Amino acid sequence: MIEKLTSENRFKFYSPYLRVFICLYLFKDIFIMWEFNHIIYESNSFLIPEISPYLNFLKIDIAFIRDYFYLFYSTYILLIILFLLGIGKRITPFLLFWALGIIQTLSWLTLNGGDNMLKFIVLYYVFIDSYSKFSLIKSKQNGNSKISNLLSNLGGYSICFHLCLVYFISSIHKIHADVWFNGVATYYILISERFNGTPLNAQLVESGLFVTVTTYGTILIELAFPFLIWNKQIKFLLIILALCLHLGIAIFMMLYDFQILFIVILGFFITNREWEYFSNKLNKFMRSYKLRLI
């Protein structure tokens, strides 16, 4: 077991892609929130912040961050850029985790499960060696590679475990709620004004069969995923089912970025060898497509 964890970085192929995705996701958040900066982050904000452990630990008052918000925000943006370029391997994601914690405290009312998950992924990236691609400073293989592989693999598996934990905890809470237990929960969600993503929602929930299948289907996927995803024979079936679940939530409930993040995390369950196989297939397809174009 220890030999397996120390011999190679088992997330070498996919982790650089997720790192780039995280950076783009954070940039997207900055871009979207920009017009709300004055009401969310700055000193005249109408959000009353909760106590921030990330600032308390450093003995910094939250009002100080708000007063010098753009200075702090510039540092935060710089950290994202450094992380994107792979500069400052472990220290950059750690500082980014801290800065993200502060940003999330300031904007606590706008957070969803995706933001919560994102914070943990950034923390796990302190340990993951994702610098074989898209990095100005490439990873070196030196005498400490065994411990580096171990940290990287445990960080990578932590992302997988965390997703499994999310599904499992979510499913046991659902089973405990009467409308989930009785197979009618998706009716209430899809018809509610907050999550009424398409004009189709109202028509879909008219069907009792649709409501029952989607309610129990959601519980079944969330409950089965953490245990069966480790089985090679059915891994891809579960990934496809989880993908469909998240796409459904994104489209019908308007929870876009939250679901895209979860979809992207699913890629961590695919091994280097499987990714290389898909990548070769895709390259071959692209080459033949180009030839056909000529």
Add this chain to the structure above:
Amino acid sequence: MFMKRLNIYIVIVCFIFYWSTTILFVTPKNYVTISLHKQEQFFNTFFFQKWSFFAPPPKYNDRLFFRYESKIDSTKFFLFEVIEPLQRRKSKKAPFNSSEDILDYILSSTIMSISDGLIAVNESINYKISKEDSLNIDVTIKNRIELGKKYIQSLPSFRTLKKYGAFIAEKNNIENIELYSMTIKIIQVGIPKFAFRNSNNQKDLIKIVFESDKISL
């Protein structure tokens, strides 16, 4: 060689410790987590997480009213409901609705935090009744409402709504706002039960969740 091996074991022990505590404190409340309440609070300081997505799902739609009443003439007032038009805009503009989405998160999370606060106050009164002689405690609904109101009006969420109220007044060009007092009211409009989804006779299930005191802006 020995040091390398030791380092590997230290890393693995830390990993196991982290995951054991995470699993322990993320699971629903149970005997062990309640016994380790102090440790749980410390864990949540940095690693807070909540994964009970839509359990239970919403069974109502929220309404948030801001009423600005003249201090001189109480028959003169302005009334605004902010949730319904926002949700309509959000659905209409999907998937390019990020601005509406952010505002929706702010208002809905605030409302949720107020509802949770009221439940907490009520539970705390019930707990006191079970612990002490109920004759010494004022358990009337009126007192529960007053205590709930007092508690809610001290919360950051309420102060956020108050600031938002000032923003709404400004946006709607209410002049001389100091001459008005503001009241915030939260209402829940129930979603018809699944069994009655096709029935036209279903009455609107309206419930007042909270009504603030008159506040000067």
